Amino acid sequence: SAGGETKNPYALDRDPGGSSSGTGAGIAANLGAVGIGEDTGGSIRVPASFNSLVGLRVSTGLISRAGLSPLVVFHDTAGPMTRTVRDTATLLDVVVGYDPADPYTVAALCARIPETYTSSLAEDGLRGARVGVVRQAFGSDSDADSRKVDEVVNRALTTLSEAGAELVDPVEIPDLLDFIVTTSLYLAQSRHDINAFLADRPGAPARTIEELYSTNRFHPLLDLFADIARGPANPEEEPDYYKRLAARERFQRTILNVMGAHRLDALLYPDVQVLPPLRSDLYAGRWTTLTFPTNTLIASQAGLPAISVPAGFTAEGIPVGIELVGKLYDEPTLLRLAYAYEQASAARRPPASAPPLPGEP
Template sequence: MSVPQIEELTIAAAHEGFRSGAFTARDLVDAYLDRIAAVDAAGPALNSIITIASDARDQADRLDAEFARTGDLTGPLHGVPVVVKDQIETADMPTSFGNVAAAEYLPAQDATAIAKLRDAGAIILGKTTLPDFATSWFSTSSRSGVTKNPYDLARDPGGSSSGSATAVAANLALVGIGEDTGGSIRLPASFCGLVGVRVTPGLISRAGMSSLVVPQDTAGPMTRTVEDAARLLDVLVGYDARDEFTGAVVVDGGGATYAESAAPRSVEGLRLGVLRQAFPDETDPDGAQAASVLETALATLADAGADLVEIEIDRLDEQVGFTSLYTTRSQQDMDAFVGARPDLPVQSMRAIVEAGEYHEKLDLLEAIVAGPLDPTDDPAYLERVLAQTAFQRQVLGIMAAHDLDAIVFPDSKLPAPTHADIFADRWTCLTYPTNTVIASQLLFPAITVPAGFTAHGLPVGLEMMSAPYSERALLGVAAAIEGAIGARRAPRLDTVEA
């Protein structure tokens, strides 16, 4: 076997390795499986992967045979090992949604996103950890316990796409897929030094992906580079008759591929709105460390020619709080998803809470179950929905008035929390100071890229958001910022201790 160098490998480099004969898809799968065994199941025991595909090597062998026969790659993701959040259904592996009661549930068919990945030549390497039904900013799960942050094993990788973040950051797979309702791709990506992309809801099919707030839900890439995220989007985005929201691709309008849009470029001339309201509290020691990283990153962008414009969103915290639909709508959407699956051993969210079949630290799940079964039973429901569109108009107006390419702010006001602080309730899901909900509740696309590291070696992410269906332009902004800051670095798992 030729052993490929998998640390920080990209899709383009993997394909070059296949074409040159330096290694095969089977070599690549073997290398990742060896690393998973060494650092996820043993050693640091990151605990990011729930299930490994039993036929991963067979998938690779078939691709290698086809490549040997034709001399051509089978698709844009030929031989790319992908890990997928266990919220997305796979017909060949159990899909637990992070919940102990659903641990052995085997779906009847692949989610549309999984089918698209397979059709493009990707190898679904395994399924990754998440909190029960994606209801936390942290990794706490009745199915898998907690997942470790590869940069500090005493800390959490963030949620709810916890396992995908840890696995991709630790080079256990080439790329990963997460899901984002309020920030579940971007928050863990920022805590683990990754690129994470939330698209405008509807561009990627949610068919076969458990719900949380249907109008806000979307799957998306978690990668080490903007280019690899764009390559995944070129495969994932598209209409699907199983998800009526995907009619949104008509609004998207097409044009250049996402990968072409993410080509390297300069930040010179970019106009970036800096949302100081979302920055850390510098009187908090942890916040001060994050703030220092962010100020250095902004100074780097300004020195490279970006035009930084200070902006303010009127009543930001009030608008974010009022437009949140978790405790109003989520129970209906989540119950509709499980109710449509008679083979899934979960009847409702209330049933698993009453049976105690969920992790004890899921205060959001408890709050959802305490809310109405029908969102219209909330007297303010209509006002909340209307307030969301008013919120959108205000922010779009700010972007237009200042001629902004994007609005930038940190994904979180703090670096990754310790597991000890989570279990001691220093923060709960409902009190943790994440900013990712801003773009989610605006229904805007957003991308996070690594901004740098604190003095304690913890990654800090910089989020950029823009108008709906502006993903191509936003990828260009992200690629430029990534190139100017250059903050991504792999964790040193050989030097950390459990």
Template structure:
């Protein structure tokens, strides 16, 4: 059977309905996605978002089709949903390189827990996606895959570190994708590529089988073209895992019903939201001014949907972002831990990889963390940054209490996706991203499209909630999305 259902911009529920009505098969859908990868990623515009495709994807599709043919029942909530996975999340059927040429050919012994849960729910893992070496940049370049392009504006960056996952979903090379988010690596590329990206309260989604930069701060999260699709995937991957000590958070955040059911009527009526004005960039910079205008319009969209939006400030915001950063103290240790835990990689160390020049030479943060301490506790500022982080979270929650707020909002970054030439203006730690706010305060956040600049560059806002308020936050994000509807497919 050849598909009569075009996959471009198809939602998970539309795809599942097409399977139920036998208007298509999983094989036909997978074949169409593989054709788009060949046409758009490996040729045509050459997006370069895909590192590898799975040789098992069509076999898996046939298994799902046979099972449905026999039982008439879908295999699970993600039956035949085609998922791309960031290449620092372990997969048994494809290599996992973490974007580093030093890890070429590494085939994990088992799937990451998040991947195993996707497969159990009926998903087809079609591909691994590009990322900068060890997820150490806001930008897309990698020693494994080179440059990934932004489908909406090919001469602009798609954002990092989940670069390939964002570009692939934006270009309809997969239904949804997984990324990882330490400082914003799901939400920033979601913003740059006109997508929804979820960062949960850390630990709600287990990280077992996943590379990370700062263990207590990192999360795994979906990138999708709608809030509902993102939350549908989140529902599957969230939950307690005894292999991840931090996943006790999943038992504290779990809603009374599923996360999807918690979306309710997708409303922000009566919700009180603080627009963080000192997270806006300078009006003197036309790039920031364009983002500010779209953010103010997003506030109006929220008001039109029934929310109350008030201007607030987070005291000493920029100072807190500096004082709570733990990359230099933690990331060398945490990257090395990932390597040590895998027999085939156990002799590798990130400092040696950098010393031998086996990395993309524009990755300044990777260079910095490779010379950091082997044990975080030996960094004289390590403990002080923990104390500052606790104070930062309390300051934010105090602002919310003082103003009677349910959530905060601000642009994901203070400028739009930079051109490839503009990227040279910043190091990783000086790039003006607001995604660090939720990350370093350990708060849940959802990035949602807010529109396009006059130059056609996507911009996203974040909605940020209190710890463990993930389910409520998803409903508010869906309410904003329903009012604003800024997702558009790129022209390729």
């Protein structure tokens, strides 16, 4: 926000998620029709989950990142944040495509991009679909927040099944936690990528992240910013750098082999294992950026597309999202499943703090 803190319109004492928090809160509060977020480890899908929105992380390279500030160039992607799956599909038609200013968008030349992504939308789109439930990614029963999240997600699973999906519950991703740790590149890659971005912006007030850090003009809770500023200037200086790069490919193959072995159309788990945090919990240091229990890292670090869809609300009215993960460049399948679930569940409702105007969803 321009001043102060961005609030969650569903619960003003809770976090709206990030880093695309302004977009998420603004769209949820009916201040705009659609928005674009930038997702490295979950910055589209976390605020989508916390604000009862649809948020799509596309396969990296389908949407240009030219002009967007990077964090980890291998993982960064722009993507839609909307109130409905149809809005997401419609926005994709506008933003997907090759851009010579972003070499990664050669992916858009290789993928089978439909004439319109809205052609994937069908109310019976879950009929016969096979969805694998990754129980490893659910929160602990000993955590009260996680129990509330799991209750909402389990209701969503019932809706999926009633709408015709065949649930494979559970499926297991081998070495999941180890892969999440070993494929993390923030501390090795981000300083280099941010500095390369700043160096290419003649009018920028700072030329390096070190200059920005030295001003001390950043929020004290941005622990990751401080860690990045002190990271290696050259990623190859990090002893495990190439090991981490190789692990990314193994992680993707491992997940796709799980999907292949079970003939799955998608994997499913909660976007985040806990509810949107109370601001008091954040200021008390309950988590750091890298220890916050978000499952969005899985698709990001495996290089796979994923969509967050509203699953419903807790008894206190706090939003919860589910995440569907698909195969590379298979966004149409994710949209088909998400749309059918959305129609069957009618899980989203606007926040009481910002009711819709006549005709708004």
